Amino acid sequence: MINKEKHSERQIHKRIPGIRPSLSRFQRIDYFIRWLVPMGFTLFIILFLSVRLNIPGRNELLLPIVSAFVYFWSIYRPTSMPAIGVFFLGLLIDLLNFSPPGIAIFILLVIYGIGISQRFRLTRYSFLLVWFIFSIIVVGVFFIQWLLISVFSLRMFPVSYFIFETIFAIGLYPMLSIIFTWAHRTIADPEQV
Amino acid sequence: MIPISIQIKQALTKLILPLLFIMAILIMIIGQAKPKLIEDVRLKVVDFLLPVYVIVEKPCDMLNKFFQNFHDVRNIMKENKKLKHENKELKGWYHVALGLAEENVELKKQLHWIPDSRITYITAHIVADGSGIYHKAVLVVLQSGHNVHVGEIALSGFGLVGRVTETGDRSARILLINDPVSRVPVNLTNSHVQAIMAGDNTSYPKLIFYPEDKPPIEGEKVLTDNKGNAFPAEIPIGYVHYLDPRHPIVVPYTSLDRLRIVRIFNFKNNEINPPDAPGRINLTNKKTKTKPVASPALLGHN
Numbered sequence: 001m002i003n004k005e006k007h008s009e010r011q012i013h014k015r016i017p018g019i020r021p022s023l024s025r026f027q028r029i030d031y032f033i034r035w036l037v038p039m040g041f042t043l044f045i046i047l048f049l050s051v052r053l054n055i056p057g058r059n060e061l062l063l064p065i066v067s068a069f070v071y072f073w074s075i076y077r078p079t080s081m082p083a084i085g086v087f088f089l090g091l092l093i094d095l096l097n098f099s100p101p102g103i104a105i106f107i108l109l110v111i112y113g114i115g116i117s118q119r120f121r122l123t124r125y126s127f128l129l130v131w132f133i134f135s136i137i138v139v140g141v142f143f144i145q146w147l148l149i150s151v152f153s154l155r156m157f158p159v160s161y162f163i164f165e166t167i168f169a170i171g172l173y174p175m176l177s178i179i180f181t182w183a184h185r186t187i188a189d190p191e192q193v
Numbered sequence: 194m195i196p197i198s199i200q201i202k203q204a205l206t207k208l209i210l211p212l213l214f215i216m217a218i219l220i221m222i223i224g225q226a227k228p229k230l231i232e233d234v235r236l237k238v239v240d241f242l243l244p245v246y247v248i249v250e251k252p253c254d255m256l257n258k259f260f261q262n263f264h265d266v267r268n269i270m271k272e273n274k275k276l277k278h279e280n281k282e283l284k285g286w287y288h289v290a291l292g293l294a295e296e297n298v299e300l301k302k303q304l305h306w307i308p309d310s311r312i313t314y315i316t317a318h319i320v321a322d323g324s325g326i327y328h329k330a331v332l333v334v335l336q337s338g339h340n341v342h343v344g345e346i347a348l349s350g351f352g353l354v355g356r357v358t359e360t361g362d363r364s365a366r367i368l369l370i371n372d373p374v375s376r377v378p379v380n381l382t383n384s385h386v387q388a389i390m391a392g393d394n395t396s397y398p399k400l401i402f403y404p405e406d407k408p409p410i411e412g413e414k415v416l417t418d419n420k421g422n423a424f425p426a427e428i429p430i431g432y433v434h435y436l437d438p439r440h441p442i443v444v445p446y447t448s449l450d451r452l453r454i455v456r457i458f459n460f461k462n463n464e465i466n467p468p469d470a471p472g473r474i475n476l477t478n479k480k481t482k483t484k485p486v487a488s489p490a491l492l493g494h495n
Contacts, residue, residue, distance in 0.1 A: 047242070050321050051249045059326045087213045091220070095238045097325035098366065101231050102221030109214055116210070149327050152225060157373070158394075161326050 027193045037188035038073040038080045042066055042089055050096045057168070059097075060161070063104065064169035065176065066093065067111050067141065071134055072180045074115030075122050080188065086112045100152040107141045131173055138169040236361030239321070243334055243363055246320040254453075314348075314458040315341065317365070329372040329394060330358070331452060337363050340459070344423075347455040351446035352429040353377070353417060354455060365457070369449050370430070371398050378420040379430065379443075383413035390415065390430065390443050396450060397442040400433065409433045409441045425460045 023031060049062045066089065073081035090105030097104075114137055115122070122130055146162040186192070197205075224231045265272070317333035324330045335341060345357045347367045355369040370377055375392035379400070388403035400409055413433050419426040431445040 047245060048249065050323075051246055051253070058322065059324055063326070083209050083213055087216065090217070092238075094220075095235045096242075096321075096323070098235065098323045098330060099325040099327060100221070101224035102217050102219075105217040105220060106214070109210070109217055113210055113214075148221075152221075153327075153374075155373070157327055161394075165326060 023193065031190045031193045034188055034190045034193065035080055037183060038069065038077065039085050039089075041183075042069045043092070045069070046089065046092055046096065057164070060164045060168055061172075062093065062097070063107070063142070063145075064138070064165055064172055067108065067138060067169060068134070068173050068176045069180075070108050070111050071115050071137070071173075072177060074112045075119045075130070076180075076184055077188070078116055078119065080190075081112070083109070083112060083116075100149060103145055103148050106148075107145055110141055110144075111137060127174075127177070131170075131177070134173055135170045139166050142166050142169070232359055236359055236364065236366075239323075239332055239366075240361045240363045243320065246332075247334065250320055312458055312460060314456045315339070316454060316456050318454055319452055320364075323366050324369075324372075327373070327394070329369040329392065329449070331355070331367050331369065331455075333365050333367060333455060333457070335360075335363055335365055339363075339365075341365050341457055342459075345457050345459055346424060346428075347457050348428065349447035349452060349455055352431060353424075354445070354447060354449060354452060357457060367455065367457075370445065371396060371449055377424065377430070378418040380416045380418040380426070381409050381413050381433065382416060383410050384408075387418055387420070396448070397434070397436075397444055400441040400443060403441070411435055415443050 045065055046062065049058055049065075070081060070086055070089070074086075086108050087105055090108040091101075093104040093108075094101045122133065125133075142162050142165045145165075146157060146159070150157050315335070317335055319331045320334045321332040322330075323332045333347075339360075341357060341360050343357055343360060346353065347355045347357065353370060355367040355372075355375070357365050358368045359366040368375060369392070370390065371392040371394065373392055373394050375390075375398070377390045377398075379388050379390045380386075381388060381403070384407050386404050386407050386409070388400045388409065390398045391401050392398045400415075403409055411433060415430045415433060417424040417426060417428040417430060429446060431443045433441050434444045435441055
């Protein structure tokens with residue numbers, strides 16, 4: 001009972017603007033960690049997937065997962081996913097994967113740009129529509145990747161890689177977005193401090 | 194903090210994304226124009242991240258071993274029977290080998306055999322996967338001050354797996370034989386033909402450029418060839434297999450997806466440099482030709 005009351009109190013607290021006591025040191029650390037969750041988790045995924053483990057489709061998984069991260073957080077909490085951060089995530093992917101540099105940065109920035117510029121429209125849409133828009137973006141973006149890599153290495157790579165990546169991205173997005181939505185409300189919400 | 198007006202601040206936040214786009218395109222251009230620079234940065238990053246990789250890899254390795262143990266325990270009876278049988282056979286071979294070794298020493302003694310110089314190698318642990326969706330490579334951890342150079346070859350316990358393409362302070366990158374840019378000259382043992390083994394991003398590199406009238410035979414051994422001095426000859430790679438009648442592939446003896454440890458061999462040290470003017474004997478009593486062969490004076494049409 002008391003818990004419930006406290007929770008509702010907090011909810012009200014969150015919505016009403018007003019003067020509140022400034023945060024203590026621990027609260028500030030808590031705030032910072034919550035703010036860091038999306039970026040930190042993306043970083044972890046990038047590092048984890050570059051370790052040589054027997055994960056099937058490991059190479060194909062990395063960019064789809066990271067693009068889902070960037071898309072979701074740039075729409076729902078852009079403060080936790082700043083543009084410079086996205087840039088460095090892309091740079092890290094490029095450096096760790098020994099692919100022609102700049103391509104992953106470019107892809108992630110395109111996704112980020114679309115997410116951030118359309119966020120007010122996208123947040124009002126239903127999940128299915130957001131997913132559908134993500135699918136379209138992903139098709140375009142991974143096609144650009146395939147094209148650029150083919151141009152830079154002066155040979156046509158099989159289209160199957162592009163198709164694989166796209167399918168992974170589209171298929172993984174609902175699952176990831178469940179986790180993201182949960183995190184968005186709980187562990188990654190700086191307002192909960 | 195520099196005092197900036199709100200308008201400028203807003204303008205700056207709007208400018209940051211286009212700026213980053215331009216940076217991304219610049220990085221792409223630099224990567225094409227100065228690949229060496231990017232490689233250096235890459236290896237610096239990898240060197241920096243090596244401890245992290247090692248930390249992440251350890252528990253996963255343990256987990257892997259645990260499951261392997263579990264699997265082994267389940268099949269212990271079957272395995273034991275098989276091993277006993279195999280051991281009996283191997284004991285026979287052991288005596289044969291001893292005899293042959295003795296005989297070999299004896300024969301070499303009689304022939305004044307010049308022994309091959311010893312090949313040095315180091316063994317390295319694979320910590321990270323340097324491959325992306327469009328290429329295949331692995332990263333190995335080395336000690337600083339190592340003596341590994343670009344172009345040295347990497348073997349697993351059973352055969353060739355790749356070549357060193359970049360070396361850092363504490364790491365090296367090995368391009369695997371199934372990378373799309375990998376081309377290895379090979380020799381086929383049964384049909385005695387030469388071919389090129391070309392990686393195509395799958396686990397099984399394909400065979401190309403073999404003679405039309407002598408296609409590779411299913412199951413025959415594939416060895417390296419020293420054409421172009423890229424590889425020493427006679428290193429086993431795998432065996433030939435046909436996925437469909439027109440496309441022979443090479444099945445490597447070690448699965449390239451599950452590599453954990455590789456040996457990096459330094460074959461370059463004892464590369465044989467042929468003497469000048471190969472195959473020609475300088476005869477002192479023969480007139481040295483200084484003029485072109487087709488000159489009328491030489492042909493007797495004065």
